[in-house]
Amino acid sequence: MSWISSIFDRRRLFNDLNEEMRLHIEERAEQLMREGMSANEAERQARVAFGNPTLMEERSRMVWQWPTIESIVADVRLSLRQLRKSPGFTLAAIVTLTLAIGANAVVFGIMDGLILRPLNVPEADRLYGTQYGDGSGFQSYPNYRDLRARNHSFDDVAAFNFNLGIGMDTGNDPSVTNAFAVTGNYFDVLRVHPMLGRFFHASDEHGPGSAPYIVLTYAFWHTRFNDDRSVVGRVVRLNHHPFTIVGVAPKGLQGTILFVAPDFFLPIVNQDQVFPGNSLNARENTHAVFEVFGHLKPGVSVAQANADVNAIGADLEKTYPKEVSHASVSLAREGLTAFAGPAKAFVAGLMLLAALILLAACANLGSLFAARAADRGREVALRLALGSSRTRILRQLFTEAMLISLAGGALGVGASVALLKKISVWQPISGAPLHIPVIPDAKLYWYALALALVSGFLFGIVPVRQVLRANPYEIVKAGSSARMGRRVTVRDVLLVLQIAICAVLVTSSMVAVRGLMNSMHSSFGFEPHNVMTAGVNLAMDGYNVDTALPMQRRMIDAMRTIPGVESAGLVNGYPPLVYTASNRDYVYKQGTSNLIPANALISPYRYEVSPGYFDAAGTILLAGRSFAWQDDAHAPGVAIINRHFADKIFGSVTGAIGRNLKLQDGTMVQVVGVAEDGKYVSLTEDQEPAMFIPFMQSPGLAAYLVVRSHRDPQQLAEAMRSKMRELDAALPVGLETYSQLLDTVLFPARVATMALGVLGFMGALLAVTGIFGMAAYSVSKRLRELGIRMALGAKKKEVLQAALARPLRLLVIGSASGLILGLLATKVLAYIVYQATPRDPFVLVGVVLAMLLLGLLATWIPAQRALSVNPLTLLRED
């Protein structure tokens, strides 16, 4: 019989078998009756002689079946029925797992999107480049061209630069946009194809200013041009220069760096039209290029490429000692470069915490399962007595666990996909092109499946020991009564584990919050409260270096005339701590003639500021004087340095006043004042030297007005806007409070705190459910005992003690261990949150209070139940 027909014949087969066995027993009975037994006795004897018909039937069937698959299917059906019978348990279990697996899936998705797959271009894993700020020397355009020509490791090398704050005029609505200036081969190196129109290529470049084309990103085309397909060929004005839109980039392409998404791309040869003063062909200009990158040639390793790039860099430094300085660098995966370190650490921390949540959830479910298995002791005993093997029973319990975990996993992954999609379109800080691209892919689903299987296994094995040792006779005789003797059960251990994990999570959240509070109030070197800023880029309206200065003076004066304004000033470029922008200069001793970086005294951050800036920003002057309008281009050069600079170079604050220094461009300056130290690029940086130059002696086109006032920010902004319009109606102005500008810097810490807060909350939820479960269970099991105690005259306190002593003791043990673990995890937390010091009394007290509160909450209902026990009714029933 082939197996196909055997399926159809099987029914007939089994019927035959049944009948055959019945006939056999009948025949035996008749035989015995002929020998003189009574009918009843004969039948009984016949059955005894036959053996267990059910078992025989099953074994006969097993010959024909694929026993494993069939019994698995039977298990699944049985499990579904069982789960349906206790909907509360099933729901609680599935929801717990959905949350835990969902959290893990989200974190994995973030890790995948940010770290494993930072760029959505073909063969992104072979795309390597330099990192901004690494000192490799390839941030200048001529150096880039030499690298491109002389390297042996890359197929081709492209470069790009940030161009933030470009005034785009499409004819109706001028606005501020952000772009990448890219080399002609950028799109070819990335190996992407345009979605609409075409890209510009190297062939379009014929020297500086020769390629007035732009390529829009998909997102910008969608939001600004409303998917209008006729944009190709349209001419727009960037800072008054005409550019033609030649195409739209494909949907996945959002630039080549993490977190930052430009609105469009323009050729780097036209960069100085939108980024005036940025001389492309000056070898010493290290602001022309942000990063260079390319695909490694097949067969070339990263180490070889590193050696190659560093050799070229060192060579350039030798050839052009005045313009080029090279530090040995390692190439990094493109896209992961500038923000990789903190992002990686943060994600690693998150994954760890999410894994802890899953562990806690498994512990929770494990103890629930164990309780359930204990309750079904009678059923298990019966099944064992009927001849089932223990393996079979265990397999059925496992099937239940797997079903729950697969259901939880499916729901969790669904929720996580929705959340990830939301995150990837979220713009956390409006105005900054900040972006978190996390698009779920197949890896996420596999990961969720693996998690579901592993967690199902973990909490499924909890009742194993119990079932294996079950003695059917005892259980059927005595009923499934609670075991009194055991000291420490598996469930106790699980509960302690859960509580410990919860305590760790709560500790981390508290530490994060505390760290955030601290960082908000630490000394920045300026006072951001009550300060309004206005970003004004005069290049957008056709000013040049000569006409800019008087205009800027007029702007400052105009701001001063607004009622309620206490002081106003200006700083070129960006104020400190905004967008992690920084501008460094090399400073030399007065007598130095060979102005190469190797000879420099110190390399401070450089800010060009107006008179009145220090008052407006709230930066305290420690010695000397501030700038005055007399410190202009006709007066001798002056500078104000910060305390760190003064101490390091001149030994003391007062010793610095009156001393002379030489700057990179050869100008001599005299130190006329010393300002307080501050933070300039990030909150976690070590103290850096800084230098302030009067902006009249070093003018620029893009600057921020800084206005201090206690007036309501809305009104102030309106007043400032109208003053600016009076001065120049066609100039776009970006108005934000300084605190808002600081958001970028605080963003990581805020996100971290939020994430930790969510995880801490989930951990707390799980702990509460766990404690509640155990407390309720133990109370319900011991209801009779409690009733007797009360009947014998126990006071409320004693009853409560009897009922809840155990869970509460476990709570204390768990909290203590969790707290200690959390304190030990300082290092991990410090990665994530600035100034995270768990040895903070606020944190310790907070955690203890939180765990007490949780314990109280969880045991409230069981406690009430224990107290409301009526001994009479209890003792009457069984």
Added chain:
Amino acid sequence: MTNSTPRDLFPGALEMMILESLRRQPAHGYALVQSIQQRSNNLLQVEEGSLYPALQRLLKSRLVKAEWGVSSTNRKVRTYQITAAGLRHLEQQISSFERMFEGIALVLKPGEAPAS
């Protein structure tokens, strides 16, 4: 009461004896049990029901075939009959069983020639 079956017979013994009985004469389940018990002088106590899984195994391997019919005593019975393949299988089994028996006997009683 027995829980799991403690085998008195080694695996395959039951099948071998069934095949041998069927070789002599086709029979149905009950008759087979009788025949085996009789011929072994009641030395072998076989649980009657355990015959049926064995018969199914033999059916599956096509060493026997089965047919519904009516017995001599006018009962509805399913009669089993050995097939050619079954005969061949039986020969192999018997010879390997005899070899095994000889070996065991030699080990247990060294020096004595086995009863042939």
